[in-house]
Amino acid sequence: MGQWMSSVRSHRRNLARISYPGTAILGPEYQPSHELIEIDVTYRCNLKCIGCNRSCRQASDETRLSPAQLGKFIDESITAGRIWKRIRVLGGEPTTHPDILQMLGSLVEYKGRYNPEVQLEIVSNGFGEEAGAIISNIPKEVIVTNTHKTSVTANRFEDFNLAPQDDARHAITDFRNGCWITEECGLGLTPFGYYHCAVAGGIDRVVGYDLGLKHLPSTERDYGAMTHQMRRLCRWCGHFQSGEKVHTRERRLISELSYSSSWAEAYEQYKAQKPELDMY
Numbered sequence: 001m002g003q004w005m006s007s008v009r010s011h012r013r014n015l016a017r018i019s020y021p022g023t024a025i026l027g028p029e030y031q032p033s034h035e036l037i038e039i040d041v042t043y044r045c046n047l048k049c050i051g052c053n054r055s056c057r058q059a060s061d062e063t064r065l066s067p068a069q070l071g072k073f074i075d076e077s078i079t080a081g082r083i084w085k086r087i088r089v090l091g092g093e094p095t096t097h098p099d100i101l102q103m104l105g106s107l108v109e110y111k112g113r114y115n116p117e118v119q120l121e122i123v124s125n126g127f128g129e130e131a132g133a134i135i136s137n138i139p140k141e142v143i144v145t146n147t148h149k150t151s152v153t154a155n156r157f158e159d160f161n162l163a164p165q166d167d168a169r170h171a172i173t174d175f176r177n178g179c180w181i182t183e184e185c186g187l188g189l190t191p192f193g194y195y196h197c198a199v200a201g202g203i204d205r206v207v208g209y210d211l212g213l214k215h216l217p218s219t220e221r222d223y224g225a226m227t228h229q230m231r232r233l234c235r236w237c238g239h240f241q242s243g244e245k246v247h248t249r250e251r252r253l254i255s256e257l258s259y260s261s262s263w264a265e266a267y268e269q270y271k272a273q274k275p276e277l278d279m280y
């Protein structure tokens with residue numbers, strides 16, 4: 001425990017740097033990458049880990065991205081001349097999506113015709129025979145990252161549900177600063193639209209602000225809307241606490257859920273009435 005506490009402390013952010021005055025002088029610490037994107041094709045998961053940063057356990061949801069929505073993403077990318085460097089498909093557990101192989105086929109076709117250098121990737125927990133069967137049929141053009149999860153508890157995650165907005169140390173924090181994920185994983189596309197990162201989309205589906213952009217962000221106005229997303233959604237996100245990438249071995253082994261107060265309230269509200277967001 002002592003070792004964990006010291007590793008958490010060593011990854012705490014410089015609060016002066018991310019304060020309103022610090023950010024006004026130096027600008028946000030992290031900027032969304034518009035060359036990388038993560039597509040959450042489903043919020044369904046066959047595992048439901050404790051501490052999932054898409055809330056698959058805490059607020060289960062069967063909503064998924066349709067093949068037509070993926071087609072819209074591809075069309076928008078072609079029309080805008082967007083050259084993605086990486087498109088990563090995940091969720092939820094993407095192999096539970098009934099159309100996942102068809103959707104990966106569409107991405108492979110897009111790569112072949114319009115963007116040969118793009119890295120296509122799918123991230124699966126690799127759990128169970130059904131996931132294994134899908135994985136064995138994934139086209140060779142798609143890199144499979146199998147996280148080989150075996151249990152809902154044996155995972156080293158950051159404490160996603162400890163919202164910085166519930167932490168008095170963040171009283172003057174400017175949440176536009178985001179964290180490494182928006183820069184290194186890029187934008188997020190969910191069934192509800194585009195976000196500055198996919199984690200933020202998973203937060204919005206629970207808290208119900210409906211901030212997803214319903215078109216590919218490409219104008220100054222869109223970038224401003226993404227800054228607004230960061231202001232509203234990063235304050236909920238436990239990844240904000242460290243800001244930087246924390247190596248798996250330095251993260252806590254999550255065996256029981258710990259929520260800060262605003263998450264406890266948000267999940268209660270979700271259970272009472274799931275928010276309705278407009279679809280992408």
Ligand code: SF4
Nearest residue numbers: 045048049052092125
């Ligand atoms: S396998 Fe991944 S998506 Fe599923 S519950 Fe665990 S962390 Fe969330």
Ligand code: SF4
Nearest residue numbers: 178179197234237240
């Ligand atoms: S703090 Fe959370 S919501 Fe904000 S950029 Fe990082 S992962 Fe995304």
